[in-house]
Amino acid sequence: MTISAPDTIYRVETRTRTSTIAGLVGIVLILVLFAAPAFASRGLIQDLFFILTMLTLAQFWNLLAGYGGLVSVGQQAFVGIGAYALFAAVILWGLDPVPAILLGGVAALVLAVPFGFFAFRLQGAYFAIGTWVLAEVVRLIVAQWRAVGGGTGTSLPRTATENIIFTDQIAALFDVRASAARDILAYWLALVLAILTIGGIYWLLRSKRGLGLAAVRDNPQAARSVGVDAQRVKWFVFLTAALGTGLTGALIYMQKARISPDAAFSLNDWTAYVIFIVVIGGIGTIEGPIVGVLIFFLLQTLLAQYGAWYLMILGLIGIGVMLLAPRGLWGSFSDRTGIQLFPIRRRLMGGPLTIKTPSREE
Amino acid sequence: MSIISLDSVCKSFGALKVADAITFEVREGEALGIIGPNGAGKSTLFNLITGNIAADSGTVHFLGEDVTRQSAMQRCLNGIGRSFQIPQPFGKMTVFENLLVAGSFGQGKSERAVEQAAADILDRTGLIGRANTVADSLSLLERKRLELARALATAPRLLLLDEIAGGLTEGECSQLVGTIKDIHATGTTIIWIEHVLHALTSVVERLLVLDFGKVIAVGEPAGIMARPQVREIYLGIEV
Ligand SMILES: Nc1ncnc2c1ncn2[C@@H]1O[C@H](COP(=O)(O)OP(=O)(O)O)[C@@H](O)[C@H]1O
Ligand SMILES: [Mg+2]
Numbered sequence: 358m359t360i361s362a363p364d365t366i367y368r369v370e371t372r373t374r375t376s377t378i379a380g381l382v383g384i385v386l387i388l389v390l391f392a393a394p395a396f397a398s399r400g401l402i403q404d405l406f407f408i409l410t411m412l413t414l415a416q417f418w419n420l421l422a423g424y425g426g427l428v429s430v431g432q433q434a435f436v437g438i439g440a441y442a443l444f445a446a447v448i449l450w451g452l453d454p455v456p457a458i459l460l461g462g463v464a465a466l467v468l469a470v471p472f473g474f475f476a477f478r479l480q481g482a483y484f485a486i487g488t489w490v491l492a493e494v495v496r497l498i499v500a501q502w503r504a505v506g507g508g509t510g511t512s513l514p515r516t517a518t519e520n521i522i523f524t525d526q527i528a529a530l531f532d533v534r535a536s537a538a539r540d541i542l543a544y545w546l547a548l549v550l551a552i553l554t555i556g557g558i559y560w561l562l563r564s565k566r567g568l569g570l571a572a573v574r575d576n577p578q579a580a581r582s583v584g585v586d587a588q589r590v591k592w593f594v595f596l597t598a599a600l601g602t603g604l605t606g607a608l609i610y611m612q613k614a615r616i617s618p619d620a621a622f623s624l625n626d627w628t629a630y631v632i633f634i635v636v637i638g639g640i641g642t643i644e645g646p647i648v649g650v651l652i653f654f655l656l657q658t659l660l661a662q663y664g665a666w667y668l669m670i671l672g673l674i675g676i677g678v679m680l681l682a683p684r685g686l687w688g689s690f691s692d693r694t695g696i697q698l699f700p701i702r703r704r705l706m707g708g709p710l711t712i713k714t715p716s717r718e719e
Numbered sequence: 720m721s722i723i724s725l726d727s728v729c730k731s732f733g734a735l736k737v738a739d740a741i742t743f744e745v746r747e748g749e750a751l752g753i754i755g756p757n758g759a760g761k762s763t764l765f766n767l768i769t770g771n772i773a774a775d776s777g778t779v780h781f782l783g784e785d786v787t788r789q790s791a792m793q794r795c796l797n798g799i800g801r802s803f804q805i806p807q808p809f810g811k812m813t814v815f816e817n818l819l820v821a822g823s824f825g826q827g828k829s830e831r832a833v834e835q836a837a838a839d840i841l842d843r844t845g846l847i848g849r850a851n852t853v854a855d856s857l858s859l860l861e862r863k864r865l866e867l868a869r870a871l872a873t874a875p876r877l878l879l880l881d882e883i884a885g886g887l888t889e890g891e892c893s894q895l896v897g898t899i900k901d902i903h904a905t906g907t908t909i910i911w912i913e914h915v916l917h918a919l920t921s922v923v924e925r926l927l928v929l930d931f932g933k934v935i936a937v938g939e940p941a942g943i944m945a946r947p948q949v950r951e952i953y954l955g956i957e958v
Binding site: 365366367368369565568569571572574575576578579580581582583584585586587702703704705707708709710 | 769771790791792795796800801803807808809810811812813815816819820821823824825826827829830834835838839841842847848850851869872873
């Protein structure tokens with residue numbers, strides 16, 4: 358259809374001044390984080406490793422649930438399978454743990470195909486329960502795998518952990534012991550993974566695919582009617598999240614160097630906490646999980662000694678935030694101030710639209 | 720040549736037959752109006768044409784191709800665009816983004832390639848001032864306009880409009896009629912379900928009357944409205 362010549366020239370903007378500043382601050386922050394091993398204690402490096410890996414898991418869960426509308430409570434299956442693939446590759450085939458991380462991602466991707474095939478038959482709450490049941494099934498099967506320790510688990514052999522690539526150079530560079538050098542290596546890998554994840558998700562959301570994703574989340578029926586392949590979008594998001602979650606799982610257990618099915622497939626550690634992080638931070642935003650993971654870490658540091666009370670307090674805080682700020686802490690802040698560090702809105706400018714500044718018109 | 724043709728299309732919801740051996744065709748470039756009482760199966764007929772609902776039996780041909788088994792997505796890509804009677808916006812996206820999705824996916828182009836056209840459509844449908852507003856905060860009338868605008872953004876060869884004139888003032892209604900006439904003038908085939916008969920008959924060349932899932936009359940509007948059977952259904956409705 359062609360209609361009379363356009364009378365006004367419009368343009369589209371996404372970036373805002375805040376986001377430009379945020380970008381510059383982000384670059385400085387990244388440089389500081391890369392340099393951290395030069396001045397930070399080993400304990401702090403381990404804490405940062407924990408924060409970064411949880412952040413990565415949270416970003417992928419947010420991609421699934423917040424952008425894709427797929428509320429999975431079975432993501433621990435991909436953490437576990439990624440971790441076990443790494444252990445199998447190191448123990449059974451003698452692979453170096455660092456390249457074995459990639460194998461963990463591939464294993465999660467492969468598992469995601471049958472997993473999604475079953476789970477996508479279910480909708481809403483049934484999808485959530487279905488993913489949890491499937492994850493349990495995977496855990497039970499892996500617990501039968503004798504070669505990697507069966508139900509009790511196993512450790513990475515010393516010969517493998519002592520010869521991880523780059524650790525000698527890192528030990529020499531910072532003048533630390535081999536075990537500390539391994540932590541630094543794991544930390545750097547976690548940092549790279551977190552940056553690639555956030556950068557990749559932001560890039561995705563700003564691409565045409567991101568538009569299709571948002572459309573399917575908002576109204577699948579209408580999305581199909583304007584030519585969006587809703588099924589393909591769902592699969593794309595699910596497979597991407599599985600890959601990223603598997604890579605993170607492998608990295609986490611490379612650093613722990615000890616694995617068991619109950620720990621690696623823990624619903625609590627790898628999905629419940631992750632959901633808590635996303636929900637209190639703000640679902641459906643990239644900033645939300647960043648805020649959420651910092652709060653989660655703070656709470657854990659302050660309250661972990663109280664055992665069962667800790668979980669109850671986490672639960673109460675989660676419920677409180679959901680009631681008082683349903684869009685999470687970042688979501689409420691952003692609604693009130695209009696500030697977005699990772700803006701994805703395509704704002705139409707030009708013609709009659711230049712007079713108004715629609716930055717607050719979220 | 721007929722752009723769309725239905726042959727004995729049937730559809731039941733349980734015991735309720737909402738499409739009863741529906742057979743008709745529309746020529747390329749034509750404008751067809753569909754009327755009938757509430758619950759006659761008009762919106763369902765649209766869903767059968769677009770693939771949002773699968774037919775129980777019968778065939779649908781679009782541009783000579785059998786599309787009966789095609790998905791709604793595929794039919795959109797082939798050139799069928801539609802509005803929903805109950806607006807179905809992408810609620811958390813802005814009005815402009817709603818059109819960007821439709822333009823880029825519906826036409827298989829990049830966002831860049833469709834943004835100016837999307838803005839022009841907003842201009843013509845009176846939504847330009849709301850371009851950067853999230854769709855959830857639009858009024859019902861604005862949502863209906865968005866339905867039209869978003870369908871246009873897919874650059875359809877066949878445009879299906881489902882009751883978009885209800886609730887408009889005289890001025891708004893004649894503006895809408897003007898817009899639809901413009902779209903028609905560019906060669907787009909239109910099928911329009913509408914209760915506002917004077918708006919409908921000022922655009923369409925033929926009327927199709929649907930009652931209890933059956934086509935009871937098709938033809939030139941004045942002749943159709945003169946039929947006793949149609950007058951009976953429309954008793955009390957101003958022509
Ligand atoms: N998805 C559905 N499931 C069951 N019944 C439906 C469904 N959609 C429509 N109907 C019924 O089919 C009949 C025709 O509906 P519809 O096509 O919307 O009529 P119209 O658009 O002519 O008012 C109505 O009685 C309606 O209740
Ligand atoms: Mg209807």
